[in-house]
Amino acid sequence: MRDKIVAGNWKMNNDQYQTKELLSNLKSSKIPDDVRVMVAPSFTQLSQSKNLLNNTNISVIAQNMNAAHSGAYTGEISADMLKGIEVNTVIIGHSERRSIFNESDEILKEKVKAALAADMEVIFCFGEELQERKTNNHYKVVANQLKVALFELPEIVWKNLILAYEPVWAIGTGETASPQQAQEMHAYIRKLIAQNYNQSTAENLAILYGGSVKPNNAKEIFSEQDVDGGLIGGASLKANDFIEIFSAF
Numbered sequence: 001m002r003d004k005i006v007a008g009n010w011k012m013n014n015d016q017y018q019t020k021e022l023l024s025n026l027k028s029s030k031i032p033d034d035v036r037v038m039v040a041p042s043f044t045q046l047s048q049s050k051n052l053l054n055n056t057n058i059s060v061i062a063q064n065m066n067a068a069h070s071g072a073y074t075g076e077i078s079a080d081m082l083k084g085i086e087v088n089t090v091i092i093g094h095s096e097r098r099s100i101f102n103e104s105d106e107i108l109k110e111k112v113k114a115a116l117a118a119d120m121e122v123i124f125c126f127g128e129e130l131q132e133r134k135t136n137n138h139y140k141v142v143a144n145q146l147k148v149a150l151f152e153l154p155e156i157v158w159k160n161l162i163l164a165y166e167p168v169w170a171i172g173t174g175e176t177a178s179p180q181q182a183q184e185m186h187a188y189i190r191k192l193i194a195q196n197y198n199q200s201t202a203e204n205l206a207i208l209y210g211g212s213v214k215p216n217n218a219k220e221i222f223s224e225q226d227v228d229g230g231l232i233g234g235a236s237l238k239a240n241d242f243i244e245i246f247s248a249f
Ligand code: 13P
Pocket: 009, 094, 166, 170, 171, 172, 173, 174, 210, 211, 212, 213, 231, 232, 233, 234, 235
């Protein structure tokens, strides 16, 4: 059985007061037993969030990290620093990191390796841009992103990997991939993993969908066979919306 996962990527939102309010609302909700619920606050709110969610089954995860252990990298955070405050999962390769901060698949590959070496779990994001879909290149683009960043990894580490397919044209736009489009891509990704590794690695891998998941479309998207949950942006900032989404399985 694959994990069902709903993770809220807060991006650069929520100060300490908003964090406290949002998390206390989430805490008082019923978290389904069979869904892993995660929130990814900004770095400055990780410790507070860990404290506020102590004794709940909501995990606190990070939005990014640097591949280096330590050193002259002004403004950066290492895997060891995250592990030091018991943040054991990190998002790597979000499209905003790729497009705004110029993170290439080569850079992301190093980050993934560093996170896995520190025994962290990684949610690896990837997905095509609108033009690439329009020109029918979306499968090729996704295959290449995975190949460069992940396919040199040994099979053993795949138990600590979660994939998040986030078509760039659906992020923050209110336009969602249809459940069929998500299912087709997720099935394709699972097939690639089976070809490059083996069937059981592919079957055990959680593949999340991200891009304008809202309370009114979550159930339909999550009910697709190869969609194992979602990475939620805007709707994870509103307690009621996020609760409805993780309750939608
Ligand atoms: P939205 O849900 O706001 O489209 O954002 C998706 C996303 O980027 C999650 O990482």
